[in-house]
Amino acid sequence: RADRVGSQYFLNPSVRDAHVTSRGVTDVLCEACDQLGWTKPTKIQIExxxxxxxxxxxxxxxxxxxxxxxxxxxxxxxxxxxxPQRLFALVLTPTRELAFQISEQFEALGSSIGVQSAVIVGGIDSMSQSLALAKKPHVIIATPGRLIDHLENTKGFNLRALKYLVMDEADRILNMDFETEVDKILKVIPRDRKTFLFSATMTKKVQKLQRAALKNPVKCAVSSKYQTVEKLQQYYVFIPSKFKVKCLL
Incomplete structure (x- = not known):
């Protein structure tokens, strides 16, 4: 296991020698990583x-x-x-597809410890989402527009006890004109929280969001503009144009 000493999974040697050696990822989560086949941390995880x-x-x-x-x-x-706390973390994403992918990973990593998550996105019945929020899941993964809808209209739902905020693919969130919704969300969650902002590029909008949402952040940069991830598999198929829809299906 890469850089694993007891429960010190995903801690690189330089950090292990510092003052965080007693605060590694717990064994139960290490076991979940093993079950997912995560035997070696990626660059962004190491950082x-x-x-x-x-x-x-x-x-x-x-x-x-x-x-x-x-x-x-x-x-x-x-x-x-x-x-342990309900409504512990919020992950904002630009698309419903990404929201479901993130939810699957949270549930896979947290399955042995009973972690509950809720996906709050457009295109799905609001009532069923309201019922899911009423159960107070530990983690909410949401697109900004639908989350605002529930914050304004779902009785009894609020994020005043939130401990963690993640903005995933922040550049895409802002490019899709969710700035107003993100500002509203930032106003109704605690200032005393931890915030993680992930983006493929550091645009002016992302820099502005950084200044508004994060406290003395540290930057972990493992990508450059237009870089392709090493493990990403890409394929193309040459076919006559008239057959493309049938082949796609």
Whole structure:
């Protein structure tokens, strides 16, 4: 196991020699990583997880497919084990597809410790989502627009006790004109929280959001603009245009 000493999974040697050696990822989460086949941490996980375990706000510059979900999910679940609480973390994403992918990873990592998550996105019945929120899951993964709808209209639902905020693919969130919704969310969650911001690029909008949402953050940059993730598999198929829809299906 890469850099694993007891429960010190995902801590690189330079950090292990510092003052966080007693705060590694717990064994139960290490076992979950093993079950998922995560035997070696990715670059963003090596950079971000030790700092997250120290309680730092993080700006992660990483592409899709770089393992960034694990980079924020493991520290959040580790903290949840230390101080169990409902409505503990919120993950904002630009699309419903990404929201479901993140939820699957949270549930896979947290299955043995009973972690409950709720996906709050558009295109799905609001009433069923209201019922899910009424059960007060530990983690909410949401698109900004639908989350605002529930904050304004779902009776009894609020995020005043939130401990962690993640903005995943922040550049895409802002490019999709969710700035107003993000501002509203920031106004109704605690200022005393941990915040992780992940983005493929550091645009002016992302820099503005960083200044508004994060406290003394540390930057973990493992990607450059337009870089393709090493493990991402890409294929193309040459076919006549008239057959493309049938082949896609």
């Amino acid at each position: 971000a997880i030790p700092l997250a375990l120290q309680g730092r706000d993080i700006i992660g510059l990483a592409e899709t497919g770089s393992g960034k979900t694990g980079a924020f999910a493991l520290p959040i679940l580790n903290a949840l084990l230390e101080t």
